[in-house]
Every structure is written in C-alpha cells, then in structure tokens.
Amino acid sequence: MGKRAFSAALLAVAAGVYLLPSPIDPKPHVLKGPPPALEGPLAVNTRLQKGRRLFTGKLHGPESFTADREGNVYTGTVDGKLWRIAPDDSLTFITQMGQDLPECGSSTDHEPVCGRPHGVRMDRHGQLIVADSYLGLHSVNPKTGEKTLLLSNSEGAEGTPFAFLNGLEISAQTGTIYFTDSSSRWGRRHVKLEVIELNSLGRLLAYDPQSGGVQVLLDSLYMPNGIVLSPDEDFLLLAETSIGRLLRYWLKGPKAGTKEVVLDNMIGYPDNIRLSDHATFLVGITTTRFWKVLPPFLDMIAPYPAVKRFLAKVIPLSWYNALLPRYALVLELGYDGEVVGSLHDPDGSLTWAISDVFQHRGRTYLGSTDLPFLPVLEEWED
Structure with a gap:
C-alpha cells in the first residue's frame, strides 16, 4: 500500500471513529486543585503492608462486611455469592443472590x-440486609440462605x-435501612463509564422495613457510594x-x-466509610489521585469532555485498570471529617x-471490588 493510500485509509478510520456515537455524555469538571500533599496525617507509611491474605482464589472481590454476635463475618463476592467467615477462618457458602451458573464470576x-x-449489614433481628447492585434490596437468613426481596431495582x-x-x-435505633443508588444510568459493570462521565444521577434513600416505603433523601449526587451513621445517629x-x-x-x-460538604478535593476516590473501634471514621480509597511520576489520569481528563467521549469509544473498559495506580490507602477521620x-x-x-x-474483634x-483474596490486619497501629 502506498503512502497516499495508507494516509487515506487512516483518515477514513479516524473519521469513522469520530462519527461513532459515544456511550457517555460528559460535562467538564473543574477540579478544586491538585491533591493534598502527602504530609502530616497523610504522610506515606507502610502500615497496610503488615497484614496477610486469606482465601486466595476462593473469595473474589469481597466488597463489604458485617458480623453477628457469635463473631461470624459476612461478605459478598463478584460471582453473586454470600459467604460466612467463622472465627476459626473457615469459609461457608450461604446463598447465591441471582442464578447460580458456571459462568458467574468469569465476567462482569x-x-x-x-x-x-455490595452493601451487607446485619439488622436488629439477626437477618442479613443485602444491597445487590442489580437485583435490589434483600433480607437473607444467614443460617438457611433464604432470600426475601424487599425492594427491586425495577421498582x-x-x-x-x-x-x-x-x-x-x-x-x-429505628431499623431504617439507608442505601445509595450510585446511578440511574450505569450499572456496576459499567462503573468506569460512570466515573469518566462524571454525572450527578445518584441518590441517597431510606427504606422503612415496617411499612415497605422508600424515601429519596438526596438526589443529584455524584456516584454516591459508602454511607455510615455517626455514633449518635444524628x-x-x-x-x-x-x-x-x-x-x-x-x-x-x-x-x-x-447536607454539607465535610471533605473535598480528597487524596483519592472514597468508597465505603465505617466506624472504627475507637469512634473515628475509616474510609477505603479505591483509587489514589497521585502517581509517582505522572499526574493522576482522572485528574488529567476531568476538564475535557471531548477527550472523555473519545476514550469511551476506543478503549475497552478492562484497559482502564492499567491507568490506575496500584496503591492502597485508608483514611482515618475525626468526628467533623478532618483527616487524623x-x-x-x-x-x-x-x-x-x-x-x-x-474492624471486628x-x-x-x-x-475490594475485584481482587481474588481477602487482606486482613491482625493489629491496628495508632
């Protein structure tokens, strides 16, 4: 092929990609500034390296946790399964949230x-309450695995x-179930498009288990994710x-x-928030906003909708992981949201x-949402 023919073919491909519709409709986002410096309470340390991995190859993406009075810990995984971890670290399958197929867990x-x-909590009656990203809000008997649908996604x-x-x-105090719907457009398997598009289609909701009623507390939220009640539930x-x-x-x-903003321009993108054993808040950071050499990828593309539309057309979702730093970070916050x-x-x-x-016992x-193991720390250093 001659240079002229090659150039024409390349131009045709570029024009074709340009004319393809993008799956996202992003808006420009003006950042509050560069991420905060890694100093003071954010100073780099190796405290998370002192743990160990459990259930490698058996638990894939243990996303959220809860526990019962007997010391059992419960979690859910990417294959749609709920599990019980006994105090002796034995692992027991409880139930499948959807259909139990051989393909479950092999692909989103x-x-x-x-x-x-995703969210898993124990209610006052010893039942597991589960927010399944696709199948709705459920109550699950932790002993029998029997599921009761409380509120479907279609409702x-x-x-x-x-x-x-x-x-x-x-x-x-009341038994009210608070939960988040991260998007009314994108499901969990398209979470990367949700983050890149940067829309405000999420909601905070409350479900009354007595009446079965659901109430929207906040809307127009940017991918609302983890929630936690203060110690006094105020x-x-x-x-x-x-x-x-x-x-x-x-x-x-x-x-x-x-509502009010308590922490902005964070060092990374927050996921779940939990109370610690000593009444502080612990925030898991799913992706940090810093690289050792390059600026953070999401920061770089945030102001440019055209760039984001193009990337969503040409880059497979699975490739984005390579653009994110492999860095683990947990923030500890005081009552007013300050990083301590x-x-x-x-x-x-x-x-x-x-x-x-x-934290439990x-x-x-x-x-994590995708990693094939469960990391634990046996001691918490102050």
Whole structure:
C-alpha cells in the first residue's frame, strides 16, 4: 500500500471513529486543585503492608462486611455469592443472590443474572440486609440462605428505577435501612463509564422495613457510594466517589434534612466509610489521585469532555485498570471529617483499591471490588 493510500485509509478510520456515537455524555469538571500533599496525617507509611491474605482464589472481590454476635463475618463476592467467615477462618457458602451458573464470576457480563452483593449489614433481628447492585434490596437468613426481596431495582423510588445499588447502613435505633443508588444510568459493570462521565444521577434513600416505603433523601449526587451513621445517629457521612468528596446529611437537630460538604478535593476516590473501634471514621480509597511520576489520569481528563467521549469509544473498559495506580490507602477521620491519620501500602504488596475497612474483634478486614483474596490486619497501629 502506498503512502497516499495508507494516509487515506487512516483518515477514513479516524473519521469513522469520530462519527461513532459515544456511550457517555460528559460535562467538564473543574477540579478544586491538585491533591493534598502527602504530609502530616497523610504522610506515606507502610502500615497496610503488615497484614496477610486469606482465601486466595476462593473469595473474589469481597466488597463489604458485617458480623453477628457469635463473631461470624459476612461478605459478598463478584460471582453473586454470600459467604460466612467463622472465627476459626473457615469459609461457608450461604446463598447465591441471582442464578447460580458456571459462568458467574468469569465476567462482569454475567453479573445482572448472577447478582453482585455490595452493601451487607446485619439488622436488629439477626437477618442479613443485602444491597445487590442489580437485583435490589434483600433480607437473607444467614443460617438457611433464604432470600426475601424487599425492594427491586425495577421498582426504584419516585418513578425512577435503580441501576446501581451500592452503599448500605442500618439504624440501630429505628431499623431504617439507608442505601445509595450510585446511578440511574450505569450499572456496576459499567462503573468506569460512570466515573469518566462524571454525572450527578445518584441518590441517597431510606427504606422503612415496617411499612415497605422508600424515601429519596438526596438526589443529584455524584456516584454516591459508602454511607455510615455517626455514633449518635444524628447524621450520615456519604462518599461521592467520582468527585472525591464526602458529604454530611443531617438526620436530627436544627439542620435535619440538609447536607454539607465535610471533605473535598480528597487524596483519592472514597468508597465505603465505617466506624472504627475507637469512634473515628475509616474510609477505603479505591483509587489514589497521585502517581509517582505522572499526574493522576482522572485528574488529567476531568476538564475535557471531548477527550472523555473519545476514550469511551476506543478503549475497552478492562484497559482502564492499567491507568490506575496500584496503591492502597485508608483514611482515618475525626468526628467533623478532618483527616487524623492514614494507612498506606505504597507498592500494593498486600492489597490496593480498598473498598471497605471493617474492624471486628481486633481484626481489620480490607475489602475490594475485584481482587481474588481477602487482606486482613491482625493489629491496628495508632
């Protein structure tokens, strides 16, 4: 092929790609500034490297955790399964959230059928409450595995179906189930498009198990993810993952029903938020906003919708992982949202992309959305 013919073919391919519709409709996002410096409570350390991995090859993407009074810990994985981890670290299958097929867990394409449990909590009656990203809000008997559908994704709330159920929290005082729908457009398997598009199609909701009613507490949120109640249950902390921000939603007092930003321009993109053993908040950082050499990828493309539309057309979703740093980070926050400490694994030698930080009986469980093992810390260093 001559140079002229090659150039013409290349131009035709470029024109074809340009004319292809993009799956996303992004808006420009103006960053608050560069990520905060790694100093003070954010100073680099190796505290997360002092743990170990459990259930390698058996638990794939243990995303979220809860525990019962007997000391059993529960989690859900990418193949749609719920598991019980006994105090002696024996592993027991509880139930399949969707259909139990051989293909479950092999690809995100099967998740809408197999299910994908994200938020998992134990209610006041000893039942597991599970927010399955595709199949809705469920109650599950932890002994028999019997499932009861509380609220389906197709039902949704206020006329809008759910597409991506995610975070979960239950009031010990009232039994109210708080949960997040990260997007009304993108499901979990397209979470990377959700983050790149940077839309505000998420909601914070409350479900009353007595009446079966559901209420929208906040809408127009940027990928709302993990939520946690304060020790006195006077407010919820909520992570807006795609813009690296934490909100406080007041449940009691003169500000009840209002929200406020408590932490912005974070060092990374927050996932779940949990109470620690000593009444601080622990935030799992799914992706940090710094590289050792290059600027952070998501920061670079945030202001440029045309670039994001083009990337969504030409780059397979599975390739984006190579553009993200393999760095593990946990933030510890005080009552008002200030960063009081951090735990790092700079080389990802134990884990990375942390989704949840759950402390139970002296052990810290570190969740992830996709990694094929469960990292734990046996001791928590102050």
